[in-house]
Amino acid sequence: MSETTTPDFGPALGEVFGPAQAEGGRDLVQLLTPEGERVEHPDFSFDAGTGVDEDETIRGFYRDMVLTRRIDTEATALQRHGELGIWAQLLGQEAAQIGSGRALRPQDFVFPTYREHGVAWCRDIDPLRLLGLFRGVDQGGWDPKDNNFGLYTIVIGAQTLHATGYAMGMQRDGVVGTGDADRDAAVVAYFGDGASSQGDVNEAFIFAASYNAPVVFFCQNNQWAISEPIERQSRIPLYQRALGFGFPGVRVDGNDVLATYAVTKAALQRAREGQGPTFVEAYTYRMGAHTTTDDPTRYRLSEDLETWKLKDPIARVKAYLTRNGLASEDFFADVEEEAEKLGEHLREGCRALPEPSPLSVFDNVYAEQTPELAAQKAGFAAYLDSFEGAQA
Amino acid sequence: MSETTTPDFGPALGEVFGPAQAEGGRDLVQLLTPEGERVEHPDFSFDAGTGVDEDETIRGFYRDMVLTRRIDTEATALQRHGELGIWAQLLGQEAAQIGSGRALRPQDFVFPTYREHGVAWCRDIDPLRLLGLFRGVDQGGWDPKDNNFGLYTIVIGAQTLHATGYAMGMQRDGVVGTGDADRDAAVVAYFGDGASSQGDVNEAFIFAASYNAPVVFFCQNNQWAISEPIERQSRIPLYQRALGFGFPGVRVDGNDVLATYAVTKAALQRAREGQGPTFVEAYTYRMGAHTTTDDPTRYRLSEDLETWKLKDPIARVKAYLTRNGLASEDFFADVEEEAEKLGEHLREGCRALPEPSPLSVFDNVYAEQTPELAAQKAGFAAYLDSFEGAQA
Amino acid sequence: MSKITLAKGLNAGLRKAMEDDPKVLVMGEDVGKLGGVFRITDGLQKDFGEDRVIDTPLAESGILGTAVGLAMRGYRPVCEIQFDGFVYPAYDQIVSQVAKIHFRSQGKVKMPIVVRIPFGGGIGAVEHHSESPEAQFAHTPGLKVVSCSNPVDGYWMIQQAIACDDPVIFLEPKRQYHADKAELDESVSPAPLFSSRVVREGSDVTLLAYGPMVKTCMASAEAAAGDGVSLEVIDLRTLSPLDMGPVVDSVRKTGRAVVVHEAHTNLGMGAEVAARVAEECFYSLESPVLRVGGFDTPYPPSRIEEEWLPDLDRVLDAVDRSMAF
Amino acid sequence: MSKITLAKGLNAGLRKAMEDDPKVLVMGEDVGKLGGVFRITDGLQKDFGEDRVIDTPLAESGILGTAVGLAMRGYRPVCEIQFDGFVYPAYDQIVSQVAKIHFRSQGKVKMPIVVRIPFGGGIGAVEHHSESPEAQFAHTPGLKVVSCSNPVDGYWMIQQAIACDDPVIFLEPKRQYHADKAELDESVSPAPLFSSRVVREGSDVTLLAYGPMVKTCMASAEAAAGDGVSLEVIDLRTLSPLDMGPVVDSVRKTGRAVVVHEAHTNLGMGAEVAARVAEECFYSLESPVLRVGGFDTPYPPSRIEEEWLPDLDRVLDAVDRSMAF
Numbered sequence A, B: 001m002s003e004t005t006t007p008d009f010g011p012a013l014g015e016v017f018g019p020a021q022a023e024g025g026r027d028l029v030q031l032l033t034p035e036g037e038r039v040e041h042p043d044f045s046f047d048a049g050t051g052v053d054e055d056e057t058i059r060g061f062y063r064d065m066v067l068t069r070r071i072d073t074e075a076t077a078l079q080r081h082g083e084l085g086i087w088a089q090l091l092g093q094e095a096a097q098i099g100s101g102r103a104l105r106p107q108d109f110v111f112p113t114y115r116e117h118g119v120a121w122c123r124d125i126d127p128l129r130l131l132g133l134f135r136g137v138d139q140g141g142w143d144p145k146d147n148n149f150g151l152y153t154i155v156i157g158a159q160t161l162h163a164t165g166y167a168m169g170m171q172r173d174g175v176v177g178t179g180d181a182d183r184d185a186a187v188v189a190y191f192g193d194g195a196s197s198q199g200d201v202n203e204a205f206i207f208a209a210s211y212n213a214p215v216v217f218f219c220q221n222n223q224w225a226i227s228e229p230i231e232r233q234s235r236i237p238l239y240q241r242a243l244g245f246g247f248p249g250v251r252v253d254g255n256d257v258l259a260t261y262a263v264t265k266a267a268l269q270r271a272r273e274g275q276g277p278t279f280v281e282a283y284t285y286r287m288g289a290h291t292t293t294d295d296p297t298r299y300r301l302s303e304d305l306e307t308w309k310l311k312d313p314i315a316r317v318k319a320y321l322t323r324n325g326l327a328s329e330d331f332f333a334d335v336e337e338e339a340e341k342l343g344e345h346l347r348e349g350c351r352a353l354p355e356p357s358p359l360s361v362f363d364n365v366y367a368e369q370t371p372e373l374a375a376q377k378a379g380f381a382a383y384l385d386s387f388e389g390a391q392a
Numbered sequence C, D: 001m002s003k004i005t006l007a008k009g010l011n012a013g014l015r016k017a018m019e020d021d022p023k024v025l026v027m028g029e030d031v032g033k034l035g036g037v038f039r040i041t042d043g044l045q046k047d048f049g050e051d052r053v054i055d056t057p058l059a060e061s062g063i064l065g066t067a068v069g070l071a072m073r074g075y076r077p078v079c080e081i082q083f084d085g086f087v088y089p090a091y092d093q094i095v096s097q098v099a100k101i102h103f104r105s106q107g108k109v110k111m112p113i114v115v116r117i118p119f120g121g122g123i124g125a126v127e128h129h130s131e132s133p134e135a136q137f138a139h140t141p142g143l144k145v146v147s148c149s150n151p152v153d154g155y156w157m158i159q160q161a162i163a164c165d166d167p168v169i170f171l172e173p174k175r176q177y178h179a180d181k182a183e184l185d186e187s188v189s190p191a192p193l194f195s196s197r198v199v200r201e202g203s204d205v206t207l208l209a210y211g212p213m214v215k216t217c218m219a220s221a222e223a224a225a226g227d228g229v230s231l232e233v234i235d236l237r238t239l240s241p242l243d244m245g246p247v248v249d250s251v252r253k254t255g256r257a258v259v260v261h262e263a264h265t266n267l268g269m270g271a272e273v274a275a276r277v278a279e280e281c282f283y284s285l286e287s288p289v290l291r292v293g294g295f296d297t298p299y300p301p302s303r304i305e306e307e308w309l310p311d312l313d314r315v316l317d318a319v320d321r322s323m324a325f
């Protein structure tokens, strides 16, 4: 009965496959070209906000990105010198993180992965605090409540559900869609292209859509999940995933800080206004290794790296600022100097990070300590003392 | 900064919400109206196959549905009489199951939920075998290899991944896209509207798309997941979920056996030809309770039931056959008689189902029995004997 | 004073907790209009609204994962898992997130989440509806695990679990939901949540049980008494942490102990209790701690579940073996 | 004869299994071009192709769930879980499907699936990369659980696990991957997969360990010998089923036993072994079976993992306590 000819099932696969990952596809939102030229987009435009100096804002973005990159290179060096056990580099993803991070308001809440050093920077987390986890002295040195910035989450995708639940909490607290700009809040869940395959992430889409929760799903598609290319996870542009769940998705040039800022700001606005979730795919590239223990030469071509170098997120802003005379030599020099200081701060601070005591491990297992564990701690303390004794 | 006006993020939510569940939405594929009139559809048409008598086929569908319904009512009665612990009724879903079940070829493989009694019928599983699980004498009384029909799966969604893996196996066995109609095979994964929220089901979409596996995801949207309406799971028509994963989705009138047959047959054909997965949403209604232990009056209106009664899957085929004189009084009488016999077969067979022995529980835990468990069995046997002794 | 079933006790306890604290939420599959398949949340959505009694999409990982976010936002989610066998899709969120976030955050983030799980067999159900997953949670630091065995404990323990700032896996013996009624006297203040209790005094052998097996052990003790054998019965109530005090006192007195549970014997709670009793009561033990548990097979088809489950005869058989040692 | 590391032994064993049986597949995250983050599957995709060495999407439940389907189709999937802490998203598929399908089908459907899990700590990693989940699997009927402790066992045991018609959770001590080398003599036929082995004879106390702790126990025995204390060391190798024969023989001889593992002590393998030894060797025991395990806290930040993990001193401390009883 193979005479049956296959009827039209809607989007032909060819069409679907087509734009998959090529050049970001026809739908990429871009406001600043790799050459540093501002371009228009029908739906999105860069708006620093009323009464805010646009040039000032863009110089701020530049500064943020340079300092973020410095944090990254410094931490990488610290790992090489054995001061950190491992480091997850963000090289190349500065615009995706600063653009989205700067679109946040204080009352918004962020759920990061393990790579959001730039977003942490925007949330005023002392980068030194980020090192603790990678040095192995703690598992996250900051209080999420202080800066509305959650702890780094290592289990891929888990935080997207936490973000959705947190957003459901905001709805119950009546801080969504009140029209009060200083009150209305939203959540951003960061995750990667690989994470988009996890059940948890898709369940987060389900819950967010079902409750119309104020959450922005911000996916940094850096083309790689360790050694696996994006094609293994999705054969269509990732942002289109959202259409399957009934909320909007948009792909933005993740190396364009202006576009990322504009798109994230709009998505956050929708969420705060009570219009529900949005999927933002920041199309970017992981210029470094997956982590300092990874060896990308085993699975990807240096050519790709070269083509992406031409799209560097910082270079294009510098080109824009200089070409249009919006920043002086002094400005760039100052940022450099600031970066130097930051590097020093990290080098010295890292070595000075307090070492945990072996006994501390018993202290925060529970909010209400159990007699069992207290006894186990006492026993271990006595055991450790027995050596002190021996040495004395 | 709330002056920001939200730009266009693609499909406006209104539009998205619109057709959600209303009347099946604008996209419903229908070939036989509730009144029993054949209608045309631009993409799908009913084709019984070359050299096959169409009327004969449709009479066959009628017979299948009547007998399937009898299995259901009989089993429900058996539960009421305490012969079964529980029963999952399919009342109202006969067309969805017979239409899809009859579109299968022998070499295709089926992964059912716990409600696919009609599909089991199409796979020549003696309905008596279905009762064992619900009577509590076994957990599935048939060998999946005998009829290419997997065991009922109770953990929601789990089988969709099994189906995808099985389809990946077919790819490796070289039985996909060879052009040989008797060789090329595909898999059908059955699941419900509620199941569409499970991580596993969405991961099945991911894997199937990533490997372009020959699997048809056949979702019976019967509007309810126990007491939860479809709106809790999805705010857009379920078939559109597929678009987010890069393969086609189609919504068919699940109470229309002709349309369900045509759509499933086409989807299976695509899969066998190597064109990958398809999502088929059979839009239907659970006329009965979730199971015999459920009380739907607690959560849904009898009006809904009434409206859906008018769309009965069997009535419309009977109307079509009679109005067009395609079936004689004798035919209908014969089917009734057959149904009577089937009922008898189930009533008598159910009570005669062999009881498991308490010791049998140790036998198939492993393919290679462990000394541990053998000893545990021996110990239990001795323990049981000690009572025999006592009684003697 | 009124006579209530376990189902009613839990329902009343949940209602009380929601009245006392507006941050308490109930979430899960079918917990709203339907009131849960066991009706434990019956009437709560009607009285507290859809924002506080939340019907969720059909995804357990989603339920626990969003509960984590709600807890971070200051809420106290009480998650219902419809049946024991369906907690596993949420296992990752429970053991890697719920259990670890307080530790990960050095105490800065609390996780006052209660996971209600109707557990155990004996109700003639199909596969996955009669599991006893307690050991898989008790092995995980960061979680607390308790099980109620009677209506009055149900009423108090669920409130205490909700009030606890740590995540609590709350195991409800589903077979007991509508079985026996008991007097609830609100004026009698409850024992602490994480305490075990001697429910019958005896001198020959100590029976250790929790949840559904407490009733079985009480019946066994009654029967044994007829044969002049005096059994002490302890309702463990808390499985993590264990409250070894009453257990050690009892075994030092009786010199013999039998642990009883429905969960598979291998690596079940009985293993931990036996190991600890052996260590803490070594010189008092006149026989090894014996275990009566579900066999090391999957839970069987319901027609043979009564043979598979520990019952009075198997408990007394173990008592005999213990005393014959 | 060649000297190989555990990583090489596993790699060679996998290669051998794939050569011997075309139905053997390797699947997981980054197992292809990269050869896995630990390079255990290095070179396999190059030689056996993408159809047999499958890079999967990033979803563990998907990996195990599709493996079930592949097994039903006649394949023998070897699934790599990248790190112990990431097996939990697949926990439901493993305990409710992989473990139960043979039973559910009354033996009609076999599940020859191997789940390879690099487990244990000591590598200075971040959270979730140093877990020891063995007890959570050993408690589940239908699964078999083994752990290799050295390169030669790695080479043979992975082949035996793949040849087994039952699902096998295969735990690899990641800390040992590139640690020590050992002679592989292919002509010496291996011991059965589900057997324990006395790896050092002694007379005073029996040390029971598996995976990474075997090395620690051997070092402890060496040190103790210096002080004139004779320790017998048994590499359990198989955790479910347990092979109690050698254990019982040894404890009947020594009268004392200490179980050592990295997993949390509470409800860890040590609990089960202690309970069984107490039951089977009651009259031989001169002291209770003691346990040296990870503490009942989440795995700590790596800077204090060496203090947290059982080591020579803690093992010897337990030996002293055992002998002082």
Ligand SMILES: Cc1ncc(C[n+]2csc(CCOP(=O)(O)OP(=O)(O)O)c2C)c(N)n1
Residues within 6 Å of the ligand: A115, A154, A155, A156, A191, A192, A193, A194, A195, A196, A222, A224, A225, A226, A286, A290, D029, D058, D060, D082, D086, D089
């Ligand atoms: C559940 C789980 N599985 C596997 C891993 C190991 N792992 C860490 S990062 C990673 C790749 C993540 O890729 P992506 O989501 O694209 O994020 P990226 O690292 O590129 O930022 C994997 C597989 C993990 N952390 N969690």
Ligand SMILES: Cc1ncc(C[n+]2csc(CCOP(=O)(O)OP(=O)(O)O)c2C)c(N)n1
Residues within 6 Å of the ligand: B115, B154, B155, B156, B191, B192, B193, B194, B195, B196, B222, B224, B225, B226, B286, B290, C029, C058, C060, C082, C086, C089
């Ligand atoms: C993982 C899991 N969670 C919960 C359940 C309990 N349960 C059984 S059927 C059901 C509803 C399923 O709804 P749907 O997927 O629409 O299928 P239907 O029953 O309508 O055919 C639920 C929640 C289950 N079997 N498995």
Ligand SMILES: [Mg+2]
Residues within 6 Å of the ligand: A192, A193, A194, A220, A221, A222, A223, A224, A225, A226
């Ligand atoms: Mg990535």
Ligand SMILES: [Mg+2]
Residues within 6 Å of the ligand: B192, B193, B194, B220, B221, B222, B223, B224, B225, B226
């Ligand atoms: Mg349904």
